[in-house]
Amino acid sequence: MSEHTPSLTQLPEWQVLTRHKQQLANTHLRELFAQDPDRAQRYLAEGAGLTLDFSRNRLTDEVLSALTNLARACGLEQRRNALFDGDIVNRTENRPALHTALRQPAGTEVRVNGQNIVPEVQATLARMEQLVSAVHSGQRTGHTGKPFTDVVSIGIGGSFLGPKLVVRALTPYAQAGIRCHFVANIDGTDVQDILRPLNPETTLFLVQSKSFRTQETLSNSLVARDWFLNNGGNQRAIARHFLAVTTNIPEAKAFGIDEENIFPMWDWVGGRYSLWSAIGLPIALTLGMPAFRELLEGAHAMDEHFRRTPSERNLPVIMALLGVWNNNFWGAETQAVLPYDEYLKYLPDHLQQLDMESNGKRVTQHGQPVDYPTGPVLWGGVGANGQHAYHQLIHQGTRLVPADFIMPLTSHNPVGDHHAILFANCLSQARAMMAGKTLEEARQELLDSGMDAMQAEALAPHKLIPGNQPSNIVLMDKLSPGRLGALIAAYEHRTFVQSVIWDIDCFDQWGVELGKQMGNEILPRLKGEAGGATDSATDNLVALFRAANGV
Numbered sequence: 257m258s259e260h261t262p263s264l265t266q267l268p269e270w271q272v273l274t275r276h277k278q279q280l281a282n283t284h285l286r287e288l289f290a291q292d293p294d295r296a297q298r299y300l301a302e303g304a305g306l307t308l309d310f311s312r313n314r315l316t317d318e319v320l321s322a323l324t325n326l327a328r329a330c331g332l333e334q335r336r337n338a339l340f341d342g343d344i345v346n347r348t349e350n351r352p353a354l355h356t357a358l359r360q361p362a363g364t365e366v367r368v369n370g371q372n373i374v375p376e377v378q379a380t381l382a383r384m385e386q387l388v389s390a391v392h393s394g395q396r397t398g399h400t401g402k403p404f405t406d407v408v409s410i411g412i413g414g415s416f417l418g419p420k421l422v423v424r425a426l427t428p429y430a431q432a433g434i435r436c437h438f439v440a441n442i443d444g445t446d447v448q449d450i451l452r453p454l455n456p457e458t459t460l461f462l463v464q465s466k467s468f469r470t471q472e473t474l475s476n477s478l479v480a481r482d483w484f485l486n487n488g489g490n491q492r493a494i495a496r497h498f499l500a501v502t503t504n505i506p507e508a509k510a511f512g513i514d515e516e517n518i519f520p521m522w523d524w525v526g527g528r529y530s531l532w533s534a535i536g537l538p539i540a541l542t543l544g545m546p547a548f549r550e551l552l553e554g555a556h557a558m559d560e561h562f563r564r565t566p567s568e569r570n571l572p573v574i575m576a577l578l579g580v581w582n583n584n585f586w587g588a589e590t591q592a593v594l595p596y597d598e599y600l601k602y603l604p605d606h607l608q609q610l611d612m613e614s615n616g617k618r619v620t621q622h623g624q625p626v627d628y629p630t631g632p633v634l635w636g637g638v639g640a641n642g643q644h645a646y647h648q649l650i651h652q653g654t655r656l657v658p659a660d661f662i663m664p665l666t667s668h669n670p671v672g673d674h675h676a677i678l679f680a681n682c683l684s685q686a687r688a689m690m691a692g693k694t695l696e697e698a699r700q701e702l703l704d705s706g707m708d709a710m711q712a713e714a715l716a717p718h719k720l721i722p723g724n725q726p727s728n729i730v731l732m733d734k735l736s737p738g739r740l741g742a743l744i745a746a747y748e749h750r751t752f753v754q755s756v757i758w759d760i761d762c763f764d765q766w767g768v769e770l771g772k773q774m775g776n777e778i779l780p781r782l783k784g785e786a787g788g789a790t791d792s793a794t795d796n797l798v799a800l801f802r803a804a805n806g807v
């Protein structure tokens with residue numbers, strides 16, 4: 257396996273790309289389109305029902321081939337095989353990362369420590385199916401015999417963001433009228449707002465925590481349990497109303513959840529890759545098992561595409577390589593994700609954890625500091641709302657902002673011309689970012705509007721739009737469970753490929769631990785249960801908090 261010795265930036269393949277960047281430094285995307293009429297047809301990749309148009313990147317055939325050479329030199333093929341084969345790819349935690357096994361068809365094999373894990377995955381799906389059908393048919397009811405109407409999923413990070421994205425994205429497929437709510441934040445407002453209108457007799461709680469040690473989730477679960485007990489519930493009834501998904505069965509039992517109501521998780525699934533496991537129960541309970549299985553099938557189709565397609569036609573590989581190109585060679589520090597579909601509202605939130613928790617790393621897999629930027633700041637929101645907020649900075653600010661536009665070609669809610677207008681907005685934004693407007697065009701436009709020459713001269717620089725901003729457009733026929741599964745899996749693989757190039761561990765997250773540790777030290781001081789000093793800035797605010805709360 258290639259291990260980037262001595263450094264990624266010393267590889268000959270990297271040097272070739274540095275030279276390509278210098279050669280292209282003064283070439284505008286407009287020129288690349290003008291010189292190359294077939295560009296749009298050539299820079300298309302298709303996989304698992306998704307189409308990626310990557311023509312609006314600062315890319316030539318030579319650059320694309322140099323990028324794929326870099327991927328090869330970094331050992332992409334071996335690392336990808338290691339990922340799918342269940343090798344230890346998360347070295348700092350000594351684990352495989354087998355989210356792909358969660359969407360493997362029954363009857364296939366993936367071995368961990370010599371044992372095939374697919375049957376266990378399938379058995380868990382079968383248990384989920386039983387639960388979902390019992391809840392939907394009314395066979396499993398609340399403790400007073402009433403059918404469940406609401407599911408409250410309590411979890412944070414990967415035990416929250418993926419299910420929330422999917423439940424919202426696939427609203428048109430919702431079945432049986434089950435409403436799903438998500439409590440994540442350790443803020444009384446979040447949990448209270450959600451519980452207040454609910455009926456405890458018809459509410460099913462899912463405590464979602466891989467570790468069953470996460471402070472936010474455990475505190476919110478205690479609030480939910482007290483609310484249930486104080487509103488007509490009783491200890492025995494907890495068994496009917498509280499389920500858990502976790503690897504930590506003893507802690508879940510200690511919380512009061514019956515073993516038969518605990519669904520397994522495995523340490524070979526990372527939290528941010530876990531929506532495909534029983535952590536997906538909010539999805540299955542809201543949409544039904546057929547839709548959940550279709551989601552898995554879509555993701556599996558993307559796994560197969562990723563595994564078997566040559567890099568130059570491989571959708572997630574191309575997305576990853578373009579990210580490296582923009583980030584490491586052109587200095588982009590962010591990546592915008594702009595879904596042009598209201599249902600994909602929570603996609604940027606999910607991708608923030610997926611990408612930034614995975615690739616926000618500063619040492620190589622061997623603990624050597626990197627001398628190149630790694631994961632960018634990922635952000636975004638639904639189009640066209642963003643056009644009236646942050647797109648101005650993309651058009652005329654000083655930063656390079658690569659963007660991914662994502663849009664289904666058909667709408668679940670066709671209303672008048674809405675969908676065509678939305679698509680026109682998506683295309684026009686990508687085009688404006690690519691082409692921009694020259695000073696001469698701005699000046700001419702002003703003169704044509706009847707402005708005198710002096711005024712036009714003064715105003716034209718304000719109307720100049722440099723363009724040359726790279727973007728991708730990802731299209732699908734419609735936002736179905738299968739296409740959504742493929743889309744999320746494509747981003748998972750994009751993240752993985754980038755981690756291979758950067759030689760970092762994309763499956764650990766040691767950085768988040770320090771804040772948790774410090775929080776545990778500060779909390780007793782806020783409550784007046786411990787003294788001691790931290791730093792003067794923290795101590796000042798601890799004192800302010802205590803005074804405000806009468807501690």
Ligand SMILES: O=P(O)(O)OC[C@H]1O[C@](O)(CO)[C@@H](O)[C@@H]1O
Nearest residue numbers: 412413414415465466467470527
């Ligand atoms: O599912 P758990 O164990 O409660 O963890 C929740 C989240 O906390 C983290 O460990 C840190 O944010 C995430 O990786 C994880 O998704």
